[in-house]
Amino acid sequence: MIADHQKTKGNSTLVRASSSNVMLFGNLGNLRQSGGGGGGNNDSYIFLDYLPQPAREVNQMPNGKYPNSVMENVVEKPFEDQKPSAEQPGGSLCRALSTRMDPEQLKIMGNEDYKNGNFAEALAFYDAAISIDPNKASYRSNKSAALTALGRLLEAVFECREAIRIEPHYHRAHHRLANLYLRLGDGEKAIYQYKHSGPEADHVEIAKAKGLQVHLNKCTEARRQRDWNALIKETQAAISSGTDSAPPIYALQADALIKLHRHQEADEALTKAPNFQDDECTKYFGPICNANLLMVRTQVDMAVGRFDDALAAAQRATRLDSNNKEANMVMRKARAVAAARSTGNQLFKAAKFYEASNAYGEGLEHDPYNSVLLCNRAACRSKLGQYEKAVEDCNVALNVRPNYSKARLRRADCYAKLEKWEASIQDYEILHKEAPDDDEVSEGLLEAKAQQHKKHRGRDMKNQMKHVMHTFCIVI
Template identity: 30%
Template sequence: MATEHCDAVNMDPDMEMLSDEEMEREAEGFKEQGNAFYIKKDYAEAFNYYTKAIDMCPKNASYYGNRAATLMMLCRYREALEDSQQAVRLDNSFTKGHLREGKCHLSLGNAMAASRCFQRVLEMESDNSQAQQELKNAESILEYERMAEIGFEKRDFRMVVFCMDRALESATACHRFKILKAECLALLGRYPEAQSVASDILRMDSTNADALYVRGLCLYYEDCIDKAVQFFVQALRMAPDHDKARLACRNAKALKAKKEEGNKSFKEGNFEAAYELYSEALTIDPNNIKTNAKLYCNRATVGSKLKKLEQAIEDCTKAIKLDETYIKAYLRRAQCYMDTEQYEEAVRDYEKVYQTEKTKEHKHLLKNAQLELKKSKRKDYYKVLGVDKNATEDEIKKAYRKRALLHHPDRHSGASPEVQKEEEKKFKEVGEAFSVLSDPKKKSRYDSGQDLEDDGMNMGDFDANNIFKAFFGGPGGFSFEASGPGNFFFQFG
């Protein structure tokens, strides 16, 4: 490398009278001191002495190269890049200068620019193993960038995070890669990790619009919409053409407004309107998992009011799929299961709730569901008689009369053996139902879920004919006379 004469810049007045040779000696002395501090890993002091050397001889490429190396050790890659570029401007054959420029570009994520620098080194030294390895690293980063772009388009955010992690192994100071990783972490619901990455960048650069956007995105997805909007607005101040921040800001405001409209309609008892408003809100941003989970649960609540119970169950299931910790959705779905007599499913949901939050209320709900499940597995005597659970004594008697006559074996004496057997079974069930529901004590025990056989009432030994005879006034009080299949007449005494 050709020797450069020193042109003093911002020189101390006492130094102005020094000759070029004396200035070069002074500069070399500063450089040697810088080297000593560099060896000791005192990079801050090394930087100071290399700077003094540059001030003495601002056209010496090696001084810029040395200071660039120090700045790289201090992770100040942008400044190191400037010094490396200045070094090769002063001496285009300065191999180390080109190599350091490439490394700075690589650390900052400029893989194409880095490749050009390493190729330049290899043109000068074809066997330079360091340049060969760094060129491979640059090519790997370009490939990871390509894969990440495809992954983002396919909404395969885990793939993007993987690619960015690999790229950041070489591009350690690339804010662009870190921001893309943070954005995908937010889209995956890994908000603390995303916040951490964005906050690290903002500590170094408080005006970084991308980092502000990601901070806002995390708050937005955690349903802190007002705070999120503040970050989006701040990002747009830093970068008015930031399309993602503008879209997120618009979505956040629209989502909040639509949700509040739905809540207002619900409170006013306008359930149809609330249902439509929650449905509209759900179309705004499919990525907002937490808010959408709440919207599905809200719509389920409205759906249950509108007797759309199956739809309400489906909405609760969607809410739980989005947020498996959403207790309110489990409770709402369990109630819908109770209302549709799907007691096993209700018990399962209430068990999940009680395992998570062991409150007295949740314990009571679980016990009640378990009781209803137990009751559902017995014969439903109300269903056998075709009456409501609040049926009066007269209604129960009328129902028994109708069903007993309908299924009495004598009425089906001309039917096939299979039909006779089935009707006899139904006749017995009708008698059982009447014997329980017409007796206040038995009915009370039955309604409370007690097992009647545990109370000494062996329904297996029950004789339905005795009930029938007693109800219709004993022997001779009632008779069937068949005159062919399906033809009969009643005779009352």
């Protein structure tokens, strides 16, 4: 595209924008340009950032320059004499800012983007202002707000801390940090920051933080007593109180659910947790805490059959806390279960169903409630004609994962082979609601219903014959 444009425009010059994109220098849309001709004395720099909105015109100083420099590593080039281009697509114009702009003006422009919901653009402006004046607390605090809006809470905490370091009595920054601590599940720090937020403080928010700390204390006690139901209740109460972005609380809940063999719910609990990067979690929560989070992740991934993910999480956990006995135990368990699944699959493909069943059984010795190994062993037992045992394996798998459709389909087929048509139809109907276009399910359901109808008709015929014979005997 650039080559084609160069052919048509001749000697157009390419400039690298701040977003690492490359554009034609002379095609800046509605940027106000000073001076005429291509070789003027205007020595301004440019800072380009593609945005889904028309560019703002920036008011220049009387001499055509700006008071400060915004970014490093920009290209020095005089503005060329060019009118605004009508060729640029609507809604895709670029914004051009002079790099000699006052950082306060950048902050104002960032605030405008923030109010309009353009949080990534606002963040870019705040970063530009910080690059000029890194010791201005308001820039850091505003950057924290933009990061929070983008879901980057851990980074937002560090920016708020920096704002408070620069200006210890900055009430707005204290209040923002308190809100972040509340969402991240640190009640004591949230209370402390609320108390230092001056007029920004709200007694309702302080009460909420105190309530959170009560729930956290109860979580600690429930875990100590191994009261998993109480732990689930208290973690849910903490989440409902405003702690919606605390990985340790979601991990506690998932761990309790795993202990109660409610694997599907454990997976759902971790799905609701924020997806922070490992490095960020380690930096904020510390390596030991993050290792514990990864251990829970390992167990959940393994329980629902994500064996590769489980191994990767276990390896990261042991790297973070190599002396943690529990982490090493989880690692050994994950390796054993993954190896059993792999061996069993190879044997099943080779039609060695008895050996495959034993391989899956060896894995179940390490993890007796692993739904994937149970379902795979059920497949082997079905091939061997052990339909009752296959149903038993499917029952256990569905108890821990009620939505495990593969286990339900296998059980429906085994019920059919046992001529338990009513039970087979019940499973097939559940599957049909989940996947109405699945041909295998539809065919199985029709066949089961046909067989049930045939069975009922035969039973009715038999009853009628008995009645006729009984009547005939009475007449005689």
